[in-house]
Every structure is written in structure tokens, then in C-alpha cells.
Amino acid sequence: MQADLLNPALVAHTSHLFRSRSPLVHCMTNDVVQTFTANVLLAIGASPAMVIDADEARQFVAMADALLINVGTLTKERALAMRLAVESASANNKPWTLDPVAVGALALRTEFCHQLLALKPAAIRGNASEIMALAGMSLGGRGVDTTDTAAAALPAAQALARQISTVVAVTGEVDYVTDGRRTLMVTGGSSLMTRVVGTGCALSAVVVASCALPGDRLDNVAAACGIMKRAGSLATENSAGPGSFVAVFLDALYGEGQA
Amino acid sequence: MQADLLNPALVAHTSHLFRSRSPLVHCMTNDVVQTFTANVLLAIGASPAMVIDADEARQFVAMADALLINVGTLTKERALAMRLAVESASANNKPWTLDPVAVGALALRTEFCHQLLALKPAAIRGNASEIMALAGMSLGGRGVDTTDTAAAALPAAQALARQISTVVAVTGEVDYVTDGRRTLMVTGGSSLMTRVVGTGCALSAVVVASCALPGDRLDNVAAACGIMKRAGSLATENSAGPGSFVAVFLDALYGEGQA
Amino acid sequence: MQADLLNPALVAHTSHLFRSRSPLVHCMTNDVVQTFTANVLLAIGASPAMVIDADEARQFVAMADALLINVGTLTKERALAMRLAVESASANNKPWTLDPVAVGALALRTEFCHQLLALKPAAIRGNASEIMALAGMSLGGRGVDTTDTAAAALPAAQALARQISTVVAVTGEVDYVTDGRRTLMVTGGSSLMTRVVGTGCALSAVVVASCALPGDRLDNVAAACGIMKRAGSLATENSAGPGSFVAVFLDALYGEGQA
Numbered sequence: 001m002q003a004d005l006l007n008p009a010l011v012a013h014t015s016h017l018f019r020s021r022s023p024l025v026h027c028m029t030n031d032v033v034q035t036f037t038a039n040v041l042l043a044i045g046a047s048p049a050m051v052i053d054a055d056e057a058r059q060f061v062a063m064a065d066a067l068l069i070n071v072g073t074l075t076k077e078r079a080l081a082m083r084l085a086v087e088s089a090s091a092n093n094k095p096w097t098l099d100p101v102a103v104g105a106l107a108l109r110t111e112f113c114h115q116l117l118a119l120k121p122a123a124i125r126g127n128a129s130e131i132m133a134l135a136g137m138s139l140g141g142r143g144v145d146t147t148d149t150a151a152a153a154l155p156a157a158q159a160l161a162r163q164i165s166t167v168v169a170v171t172g173e174v175d176y177v178t179d180g181r182r183t184l185m186v187t188g189g190s191s192l193m194t195r196v197v198g199t200g201c202a203l204s205a206v207v208v209a210s211c212a213l214p215g216d217r218l219d220n221v222a223a224a225c226g227i228m229k230r231a232g233s234l235a236t237e238n239s240a241g242p243g244s245f246v247a248v249f250l251d252a253l254y255g256e257g258q259a
Numbered sequence: 260m261q262a263d264l265l266n267p268a269l270v271a272h273t274s275h276l277f278r279s280r281s282p283l284v285h286c287m288t289n290d291v292v293q294t295f296t297a298n299v300l301l302a303i304g305a306s307p308a309m310v311i312d313a314d315e316a317r318q319f320v321a322m323a324d325a326l327l328i329n330v331g332t333l334t335k336e337r338a339l340a341m342r343l344a345v346e347s348a349s350a351n352n353k354p355w356t357l358d359p360v361a362v363g364a365l366a367l368r369t370e371f372c373h374q375l376l377a378l379k380p381a382a383i384r385g386n387a388s389e390i391m392a393l394a395g396m397s398l399g400g401r402g403v404d405t406t407d408t409a410a411a412a413l414p415a416a417q418a419l420a421r422q423i424s425t426v427v428a429v430t431g432e433v434d435y436v437t438d439g440r441r442t443l444m445v446t447g448g449s450s451l452m453t454r455v456v457g458t459g460c461a462l463s464a465v466v467v468a469s470c471a472l473p474g475d476r477l478d479n480v481a482a483a484c485g486i487m488k489r490a491g492s493l494a495t496e497n498s499a500g501p502g503s504f505v506a507v508f509l510d511a512l513y514g515e516g517q518a
Numbered sequence: 519m520q521a522d523l524l525n526p527a528l529v530a531h532t533s534h535l536f537r538s539r540s541p542l543v544h545c546m547t548n549d550v551v552q553t554f555t556a557n558v559l560l561a562i563g564a565s566p567a568m569v570i571d572a573d574e575a576r577q578f579v580a581m582a583d584a585l586l587i588n589v590g591t592l593t594k595e596r597a598l599a600m601r602l603a604v605e606s607a608s609a610n611n612k613p614w615t616l617d618p619v620a621v622g623a624l625a626l627r628t629e630f631c632h633q634l635l636a637l638k639p640a641a642i643r644g645n646a647s648e649i650m651a652l653a654g655m656s657l658g659g660r661g662v663d664t665t666d667t668a669a670a671a672l673p674a675a676q677a678l679a680r681q682i683s684t685v686v687a688v689t690g691e692v693d694y695v696t697d698g699r700r701t702l703m704v705t706g707g708s709s710l711m712t713r714v715v716g717t718g719c720a721l722s723a724v725v726v727a728s729c730a731l732p733g734d735r736l737d738n739v740a741a742a743c744g745i746m747k748r749a750g751s752l753a754t755e756n757s758a759g760p761g762s763f764v765a766v767f768l769d770a771l772y773g774e775g776q777a
Contacts, residue, residue, distance in 0.1 A: 024402045032552040034291040038456035048456070049361065049402035050291050053334045056365045063364060064402070072314060075571045102567065105581060106574045141565035143542045143582065176765050195772060197556035197566070242561050242770025250502025251299050283661045293550040297715035302760055307715070308620065308661035309550050314594045315624045323661070503528060509761025512715060 003154070003176055003185040006222045012229060014210060014223035015256045019045035023212035026064035027205055028052060028082050030072025030101065033198035036246070037068075040202040043253035044227065046209045054081035061088040061096075065212035068205050069116065071109045072101035072144070079112045079185040088121050095122035097208035099201060104133025104140020117164050122211040123221050124160070125169040128153035135160040145194075150176050158183065167221045169207060171200060177222040177227065184222040188229030190236035196245055202226045231256065262413070262435055262444040265481045270489060273469060273482035274499070274515045275305045278304035284469035285323035286464055287311060287341050289331025289360065292457035295505070297462040298326075302512035303486065313340035320347040324471035328375065328463050331360035331403070338371045345378050350489045354381035356467035358460060363392030363399020376423050381470040382480050384428040384463040387412035394419040405451075409435050417442065426480045428466060430459060434488065436481040443481040447488030449495035455504055462487045490515065521672070521694060521703040525742045529748060532728060532741035533774045537563035541730040545723055546584035546600050548590025548619065550620040551716035554764070555586075555592035558720040562745065564727045572599035580773065583730035585610050586723050587634065589627045590619035590662070597630050604637050615642035615726035617719060622651030622658020640729040641685040641739050643722040645681060646671035649688040653678040663712075684740045688723060689718060693747065695740040702740040706747030708754035714763055721746045745774065756763070 027203035029037055041048040044195045051060040067089045069082050089096040096123045100113045113134060126134065127235060129141030135156035150172035158170040162180030169177045175186040193199045201256050203225065210224035211217060214252045235249035271378040283306045288296055293309060300307040307515035310319040320326050326348045328341050348355040357380045359372045370394060384395065386405035388400030392417035400406045409431035421439030427434045434445040452458045462484065469483035470476060542565045547555055552568060559566040569578040579585050585607045587600050598684040615638045618631045631652060644652065646666035647659030653674035659665045668690035675686040680698030687695045693704040711717045724746060728738040753767035 032556050038291050042454045052332050056367050073570050108571055108574050195560045241769030242774040243765035247502035251500030254500040297550050311591050315626050484632030506761035513759040516714045
């Protein structure tokens with residue numbers, strides 16, 4: 001396994017593109033992270049919109065630049081709306097991304113995520129346990145937390161990426177982003193980020209926003225990870241704990257786009 | 260078109276009334292802004308409660324002082340509960356307010372908002388694209404964002420206000436509040452507020468709270484806008500970005516009530 | 519009525535246990551407080567997961583260490599999922615806790631809460647009006663707010679605790695925690711906490727997490743209250759209002775666990 005370090009210039013370039021293009025990101029995400037996800041997208045210069053009714057979601061995908069599917073608080077009704085939205089995304093040639101929260105242990109979401117894989121996500125972002133479970137190589141983590149390191153999940157990520165021709169970001173202390181042939185490694189951030197709910201889910205929203213940008217998809221997704229890692233490092237240095245982290249993190253994301 | 264500047268004394272007076280009367284505001288709002296909306300209402304001295312089941316909502320409206328309807332994450336089931344709550348509000352002579360998020364482009368909410376207009380909202384608060392769409396003068400904005408200025412939407416706001424005898428607040432860089440005959444203009448705030456999710460939705464909650472106060476409704480709604488603009492100006496001056504903005508903004512709203 | 523002051527050493531001991539054991543807390547809670555609840559649990563070192571689909575919730579309870587039921591934004595569908603989860607908790611010998619938000623005045627939640635009492639919660643956490651309504655001694659408060667003091671509700675709390683063999687925490691300016699025979703009193707915090715949405719709901723999550731720890735349940739629940747009171751006092755001293763309170767509060771909870 002070989003992984004190249006992400007070029008920092010890509011992070012600056014992608015930050016600039018988010019500002020100048022302001023992709024409209026349709027988020028179908030879980031109940032816990034809605035506000036933080038929206039604020040992260042606003043801070044980088046993107047435009048979030050959460051539209052959830054099945055008919056409206058199908059309609060809205062055609063107007064949006066990209067679609068996020070996050071199964072954290074899945075219900076059967078939401079699964080139906082998400083599936084229709086993904087089908088609309090495919091029909092309208094819009095990229096969509098899967099965040100398979102806690103896949104593996106719970107039946108409904110596990111079956112749903114496996115069904116969605118057939119509909120060709122532009123990218124998948126998960127922690128190590130999630131990516132391994134999605135690739136069929138483990139039974140999932142502990143609740144929404146991983147029990148494996150990202151490096152341990154890299155072979156699973158590469159296999160999954162090749163199998164369905166997508167980009168897989170397996171994130172943790174170090175992030176790995178792979179299309180199955182080339183792999184980029186993204187460092188930074190801190191363990192404090194695991195004490196703030198939604199950092200992973202919000203990263204998935206930035207990942208899907210990056211899929212709406214021009215340029216190489218693998219580079220874009222890795223840059224999305226790099227933007228979040230960099231803000232995470234800055235916020236860790238300048239905060240007293242997970243409470244103050246949130247404000248500094250959003251300010252850092254916003255400042256990066258402004259610079 | 261003539262618009263008078265809001266008298267700052269009205270802002271102070273209304274802030275005081277929120278504290279002394281603490282209106283109980285029944286919020287049926289979208290998934291993304293629940294926490295921020297509640298915290299804004301608490302900061303100004305009002306008392307928020309989110310009751311969403313159709314039967315409970317109908318029951319609760321009779322105990323509350325005012326009802327907020329925000330269609331940001333509408334579903335068919337929620338539309339039914341909202342309609343029953345609005346009918347209960349009418350029957351119990353409680354003011355209710357409509358925030359027609361992203362009306363125009365999406366079929367379910369557009370039809371629903373137009374149906375609700377017949378049930379006589381005390382006030383409507385939206386951005387320029389939303390107000391123009393509601394008045395039948397455009398097809399809506401880009402996602403939840405406006406593509407027009409508030410000034411451009413003022414004729415639509417005035418027509419809408421006259422047509423259904425309500426107060427319409429069309430908000431943006433400058434806010435205009437009109438009953439179709441008299442128009443008040445509210446300045447302040449900053450573009451940073453557009454990078455924080457929920458500032459518009461929370462304003463709608465303050466607007467509906469103001470409709471539960473004694474006094475002239477047009478003045479009250481304009482004062483609600485003024486309270487948020489003033490806190491927005493203060494918070495912009497004293498924050499480093501959209502993350503730190505939130506805390507300073509809520510502190511400013513709270514301090515205004517305390518003074 | 520006699521109540522002993524909570525021993526501060528218990529607070530330190532319980533803070534340590536949260537960190538070292540990191541209980542996995544399954545939260546079925548209301549729409550308004552999801553993020554704050556998760557962040558509070560993360561800050562004390564616990565591991566939150568929000569799983570809401572009826573089938574998944576039933577399945578997840580068996581993997582979690584404890585289950586929180588909060589009826590703030592109850593619907594009929596959610597009530598069904600909650601009931602199945604509680605039954606699964608009972609079958610799997612997992613402690614579960616009830617937060618009876620606004621019980622009394624609203625029919626659906628009042629009937630639901632009374633049904634749940636038969637399924638033996640490990641603990642109940644509510645404000646004075648809620649505990650009195652649950653014990654059949656009043657008709658509830660004003661919206662989600664209490665109209666009584668915790669001391670006034672202590673007889674109701676003690677009667678309820680004896681009746682169904684549980685621990686009842688009636689919280690307010692002073693918290694009382696009772697099993698019907700012994701009562702602990704917890705002081706601290708400030709009225710500023712009533713201007714921040716979710717402090718009570720998040721306390722209920724810490725209470726249920728404490729029910730998954732070894733040791734005496736009454737002591738554990740009182741210590742959970744003590745942890746939140748202490749952080750509330752610290753945050754009140756070090757914040758300028760309810761906005762800045764949130765960050766300082768979470769940092770204080772996190773620091774307590776770190777020390």
C-alpha cells in the first residue's frame with residue numbers, strides 16, 4: 001500500500017473554488033447534525049438546503065449541484081425518500097455521496113446502504129469500521145464510533161472503490177482517500193474532533209460539495225478532507241475544549257475561504 | 260414607494276415587552292433551525308415550545324400565545340399537522356405566522372403555503388424571492404437563498420399584505436415591513452448573518468412572538484426585525500466569523516432584554 | 519422531609535467513571551436538543567447514538583449500555599418505536615430513563631408516559647410540574663417550563679419513586695434526587711441555564727448514562743446532577759450570556775473528565 005501526502009496547494013485551490021462557485025448542496029442527513037452541517041457548508045462558501053419530502057427531494061435534486069445521503073437516523077420512510085432522490089440524481093447526472101453511519105450492525109441501514117451502492121455514488125465517506133462493514137469485511141463498530149484505524153481499513157476502501165468505481169474516503173486520525181488505484185493521505189486535526197458531534201458527518205457534506213467542483217474527483221475529495229483537517233488543527237490549538245472548538249472551527253473554515 | 264425608518268425607541272420598548280410578558284411561542288419549524296430558534300426566543304425572554312404531533316399541536320395552540328409555521332423541511336404528514344394547528348389557532352384567536360422557506364420552486368410547499376394564506380396569517384416573513392413567489396410574481400430563489408433584493412420585492416410584499424390583510428416582512432440587507440399602506444424600513448445587521456444557518460428562520464419566530472404583544476402589529480413586527488438587526492450588528496463587530504457570531508448574537512439579544 | 523447534600527467526592531468519582539467506561543447511550547430524544555445532548559455526552563466521555571427507526575431501535579438497545587426516552591417532540595410513530603425500544607431494554611436488562619417533557623397538559627404524551635411507567639424506568643428526570651403531573655398531583659406546567667419549585671414537588675417525587683421502585687430526579691434551582699426513602703439535594707448552577715435550550719434534556723441523558731455505571735443508583739443519578747450543576751456554575755461565572763454559556767459549559771464538562 002502506497003499513499004501520497006495531499007498537496008497543500010490543492011486545499012487552497014479547492015477552498016477558493018467553494019467560494020467562487022458556491023455549490024448548492026442538497027443534504028438528506030441525520031437529525032443530530034443538521035445545524036452543524038449547514039453551518040460548515042455556509043462557512044466554506046457553499047449553499048446548503050435540506051429538502052426531505054420524497055416528492056420535493058426528487059424535484060430539488062435536479063436544481064441542486066450535489067446530493068448528500070447520510071443514514072444516521074434512517075427510518076423506512078426516509079429511506080424511500082432518499083432512494084427516490086438518488087435515482088433523480090442519477091437521472092439528472094448530479095453527483096451524490098453516501099455517509100454510511102453505523103452501517104454493519106443495524107439491519108435496515110445495512111441493507112439500504114448495500115442497495116444504494118448499485119446506484120453509483122460519486123464518493124463514500126466513513127470511518128474505518130463503516131468502510132470495512134460496507135466492503136463486507138467486518139460487522140461494524142461500536143454505535144457510531146469506529147473500533148478500527150483508518151489505515152487498517154485502507155485495503156477495504158481500495159477494494160470497495162475499485163468494485164463500484166467510486167472514491168472512498170476512510171477518515172480518522174489520518175484520512176485516506178482512494179479510487180482503488182491512487183491513494184492520498186491527509187493528516188492534521190486532533191482527537192478533540194471526536195468529542196464534537198457531527199465533524200465526520202459535516203466532512204461528508206464538504207466531500208459531496210467537492211464532487212460538484214471541476215477538476216479531478218480524487219483530488220477534490222482529498223482536498224475536502226484537508227480543509228476540515230486544517231480547520232480542525234487550528235481550532236484545537238485555539239480552543240479550551242469541545243465547546244469552544246465549534247466556533248473557532250467554523251471561523252477557521254470561513255477565514256480560509258476569505259483569504 | 261415610501262418607507263419610514265423604524266424608530267429605535269420601538270425596539271427598546273418591544274424588547275422590554277418580550278421580557279415582561281414572556282409569550283409562549285408554539286414553533287412548528289424545520290429540522291435545521293430548531294435549537295437556534297429556541298435559543299433566540301429564550302434569549303429575548305420568550306418561551307418556546309416545539310409540539311409537532313397533529314393532535315398535540317392542535318391542543319397546544321390553545322394554550323400558547325402564538326404559532327409559527329415554517330415549511331423548510333415540510334413533509335405531507337407535517338403539512339397535515341401544521342394545517343390542523345393553524346385551524347386551531349384561528350378558532351382560538353391566536354396569531355400565527357408563516358415562514359415560506361424556498362416557496363416557489365418546490366410543488367408541495369408552494370401549494371401548501373398558498374392554501375395557508377386563506378387562513379389569515381398575522382404576519383409573513385420571508386426573503387425577497389420567497390415573498391415574490393408567494394405573491395405570484397416569480398418562481399422562487401436558489402434553494403433557500405434569495406436571488407433578489409428586498410427592495411425589489413417590496414411591491415410584491417405590499418400587494419400580498421393588502422390582498423390578505425396581513426403584515427409582510429421582506430428581509431435581507433435592509434428589511435421592509437408593510438401592511439400594504441404603511442411601510443417601515445429596518446437597517447443594520449451584516450452579510451455575515453447569511454453565513455449562519457437559521458438567522459432568518461429565528462427572525463420569523465421573533466416576529467410571531469411580537470404578534471402576541473399588545474400594540475400596533477406593524478410596529479411590533481418591525482421592532483422584531485430591529486431587535487435582530489441590532490444584535491446582528493453588535494455580533495458582527497465582536498466576532499471573528501460565523502462560528503463565534505452565534506454566541507455573541509445570543510448574548511446581545513439577552514443583554515438587550517436585561518438592560 | 520429530609521434531604522442530604524450530595525457529597526462532592528461522588529461527582530469526581532462519577533466523572534472519572536464516565537471517562538473510563540464510556541457508556542454507549544442510545545438516545546431517543548426530541549428534535550430540539552439532539553446536538554446539545556450528543557455534545558454533552560461526548561464532553562463527559564460517554565458515547566451517544568441516536569437510532570430511531572422502530573426495528574433498528576429495538577436492535578440497537580441490545581448493544582447499548584442504556585436508553586433515554588424523551589417525549590418532547592413525540593408523535594404516534596415515535597411513541598411506537600420508543601415503546602418497542604423500552605421493551606427491548608427490559609428484555610435485555612438495560613437501564614432506561616424517562617424525561618417526561620411537558621407531561622400533563624397534552625394528551626398523547628401524558629397517556630404514553632403513564633403507560634411507560636409500567637415498564638420500570640431505572641430513573642425519571644423532570645422539572646417540578648412534570649414530576650407532579652406524572653405522580654397525578656397536578657396538570658403540568660406552562661409549555662415546557664415548570665410553574666412550581668422542585669422542593670414543592672419533592673413529596674410527589676418520593677411517592678412516585680416508591681410506587682414504581684425507581685429513582686426520581688426533580689430538578690430546578692435546587693435538584694432533589696430520591697428513591698422514596700433516601701433523598702439527596704444538589705445545589706449549584708444558575709437561572710441562566712433556563713435561557714439555554716436543552717440543559718434539562720441533556721441532564722436526562724447524563725442521568726441515563728449514570729444508570730449504566732456500577733455503584734448505587736441513587737448516588738449515581740445525584741452525581742449526574744452534580745456534574746451538570748458544577749459545570750453550570752463555572753459556565754455562568756465565565757460567560758456573558760446564554761450564547762457564550764454553551765461553549766464554556768461543554769468545555770467545563772470536558773475538563774472535569776480530563777482532570
